[in-house]
Amino acid sequence: MEESEVTTVITGGRALVGPNLEPEDEATVVIGDEVILDVGPASDVETPPGAMHVDATGFTMLPGFIDSHVHIGLADPIEVVGGGVTTVRDLAWSPREIWTASTESARANYRGPEILAAGQMITVPNGYPLRATWAPEHTGRAVRSVAEAREAVDEQADSGACIIKVALNSSAGPTLGAATLDAIVEAARARGLRVTGHVYGLDELQKALDAGMDELAHMLMSPESIPAATVKQMVNQSVTVVPTLSCFFDGDQTIAVDNLRAFLDAGGRFIYGTDLGNEGPRPGIDPREVDALARAGVTATDIVASATARAADYLDLTDRGALEPGRYADVAAVLWAPGGEPMELTQVGMVWRRGRRIR
Template identity: 30%
Template sequence: MHAATFFDGVGWREGVVELVDGRVRLSDGHSAAGLPRLDGVVLGGFTDHHVHLQLVDHAQLSGSRLGRVVDLGGNPGVLRRLARGGIKNAPAARDSGTFSIPHPHPIPHAHAHAHALVVEFAGAFVAAPGGYPSDREWAPEGSVREVADERAAADAVAEMAAAGASCLKVTSNSTAGPVFSDDLFRTIVGLAASHSLPVVAHAEGPGEAQRVVALGAARLAHAPFTERLDDEEIARQAASTSWISTLAIHDGPARAIAIDNVRRFHAAGGTVLYGTDLGNGPMPNDLNAREIAALREAGLHSDALLHALAPMDPLAPSATLLFLPGASPPTADPLAARPLIPADLKV
């Protein structure tokens, strides 16, 4: 039994870690006097808010530092099965064209302490007829619902809700095809709200990020990268929506624009969430060091970075506990995290 400092998703607290049935568990509250202290800090597994599980070897994720992922576009039947069972460290078939790669620096003890990953999902992309990504070869079979009118929209929203979706992914990419009219987009937002599904929008093209937020999108699947938003628009969005980062998928001007937008959005009090668009090109099945670096470049440090990573509740009985050896709250680096194991409790 050891005293430990841990991050509860909001701030730093004191608790006790001990072995229970051979597994390390965390409990809340101050420790007894004289109890040895864990040399480091503890937190729950991190969240990647934008992944595509059908485009990667998702079984590898069970040995990563992620505790939860949010799939933002795939076949709802497949995703429902993954969400019900969690992703465990078992062989998984690769779809042709998958892009994920193992982490370049293996995490100590990861394989031996693989865990079931919590999966949330949006289900199928909801798109205008002929709209993105209906014509993309990488889009898995059954992963797009082309919606022409309110009736089709109601059917698509009801289908995703029945599948167990936690949000609705709506595409609005004017550079790649047709997008919804203002009226139909607003209708989709209303239909989704009736099923308690917030709309996550892929907004791309001049004015699209501004338009979809004005029409009720609760979250942007990508921090705006088409153009620099003015400060007034940044303030409006900071008060009404959240952004998923996905900064590392960009290069050149798009990356610079996205980082500048995120820097000002964060400074204005906006909620930035860590997300990688896993499956969009080569990237590790784990925390993405390039995404973390880009978030830091955009001004997210220390607790702000941890909030973006949204670690799971470490007090939950089934929580995967991560350990940052030798760290204190001001020096906690997510990339230094590894699983907390029984050997860490040896005096």
């Protein structure tokens, strides 16, 4: 009998149950083949005969984290999943490598997080990330015209992209013009895809908003405070921010934290993402990201929501993101307890990925 066919019963710990992450002090989680069979208060959950028991005393079971900004080619997949991150969204890599990795990661017994991907980052000749040291050849896709921009979007969509990524990085060369960006957004919409961007500079941010871009792949990358009127426009246009505060340093990080706080105070939505692979973030539930989010005023429970139920909802992943019967048994047992310090979320003791014990 394969390990996956054994029912596992986790008892003795707490859990954040269901899409609303309701805290349960004495929880039982029953894991079958790939999915959660039952979860709830120990008194309500029946233990199937022949099940394997795991004692989670002292731990809180969370849904596995979704990191919505990584470059998985620069990380070790087993370290990522062992650290409690069971799904990642790769925001630009060489197509030759990323689509193979993505396909492989969809298998239930893959020893890493499931990898969703954007494919290539659309830019202009000599633009970012064509000369970026972290990026292998073909991570960027330069377009010279509106027609080429549409073609580039279709290529990513045909390959299986879950989102279209663009570069608007005025610190590293020329950037996409407004007409080209409009065409990219329109072409992405035609394929049912959102558009996210690496945005440096307030002018580039305004261009992104005017084009109707859906998402910032980082909080604004330049060390500038976003004016209140711009924050308001971001919120009004339902722009989602993937903060990646972990890849900002020192004073730049303080500005990014302040920008995020202002955006959240105005009613903005963020989902968890670290830019894993670049300098800063560590594999797994990332201490630098959690610490910076907490400094932006985000509670521990909302950090969990941003990386689980809210991210799954935003990414249309109805099969994961919550401890709920029928969803994937992606589970991270952490030493944090409701009311505790956010940093305790990074103390990961046990991990299951689609019902397979990883750690």
